[in-house]
Amino acid sequence: MQLTKRLVLTATALAAVTAGTLLTATAGQAATAQRPAHPGVDAPAALKVPDGNRLTGVFSAAGVQTYTCTDGAWKLLEPAATLWARNDGSRRTVALHSRGPVWVSTVDGSAVNAAAIANSPKTGTIPELLLQSTATRGTGMFADVSYIQRLNTHGGVAPTTACTGTDQVGVPYSATYAFYKPAK
Template structure:
């Protein structure tokens, strides 16, 4: 392969990656929270799920994964989330990626920054895990999650615990999708 053909291949891969990211983002989030250009659009959420005044949207991710449940005393109990996230970060070109796991925690796979949070408000969604407002309890790094103060889980679909009894020690993952919005103090 000569230098000229390398130059042609790289942009094609980059463009294909961006196209794939946009397709995945549209598939995961549906039309719920994204405009045609892939950026988050304003959404109407219950007042209890709104971050305090002075917080601005810094990143928005569509999540696809599972809510993991374990069997304790014959009943399914929540253990942890496990999801891949794809989305948009303010002032950064291209798609961003992250993972969501026990804590609850979100870690950028692009820059290694992390935010852990605790639930401060919940709003039920029939047949799905609830929508949430979470407050950051710990941040790491200077990247996308380094200054996050609040997180919203919106447009939740699926992920509820199985019904009925279960054998001791069993675990199961229940598929879910959601949109996670991350907020930082204004001026950050």
Template structure:
């Protein structure tokens, strides 16, 4: 995992570059500790994109404000083999379970089953459900997820929507498998958390 200062800076530099491709609000900050201090103070704009830069098919509601952008430092999508009744073998067609460490404007976030995201800095936690997707060839889809539960106060407490963008990898393996078999596939992505205007 990217826990040294140099590797954190490298990961944040990559995150900043990817977010810059989306269209940033303000200057991109590449120093890990500076980015984390900025996030702690509540000024999260240096590494976050504008809503208009997100593909229209998976865009959060108009007026949504970015509250953080995070790069998958290490991550997998784990699939379970589904075997049809009476068949000898099956395929990895079931839903995937994420397990990832994200790094970005607010430090580290653990992404896990639920799907759930929890700040390692302040313990704030959200779960979400898929609202829209944008399929991409050779990789898992880009997503818009709607937050359906919050726990704690902190970085994620105001998140209403989450985008999964710039995906690579994470696709279920091809070929046959046996009942109960699992396969974990590495993936990369950028997650952007949004505070949506009140309805």
């Protein structure tokens, strides 16, 4: 039964990501037009990537932060987002982001797991983060990723209302993810 519940949740999260991506496309386009070419350069001091790493990819993302009711309070269960790249004015999906946290390339199957090591709170939205890789898989775009920054966050904050039982809710969010690898 737990597996069935997890599969239903994943399907619900993916549906929410798709809906969130469609609903936030215009806002994401506006945010992209205002974003610097290398967001890591403008990251808060707490989120700076250590020297010896180079920026290898910057992708816009839209999805949901899924919260579940635990002991009467909303707790983060999992993110579910689609990352995309812009080429000649069009969007191309390049990765999916989910619980772990993990990012899996839809282009080459490579993946990176990471853990947050620093955050920079923002009013009215989920915090910006610096994450350090805990594992990578494959030889593609996420091979050897060392650090990830979550920047330009919008939305995704847990509800402030009370919850009961096993309530769950997906809150739309958008962000920019910057990926770094060791400089060679």
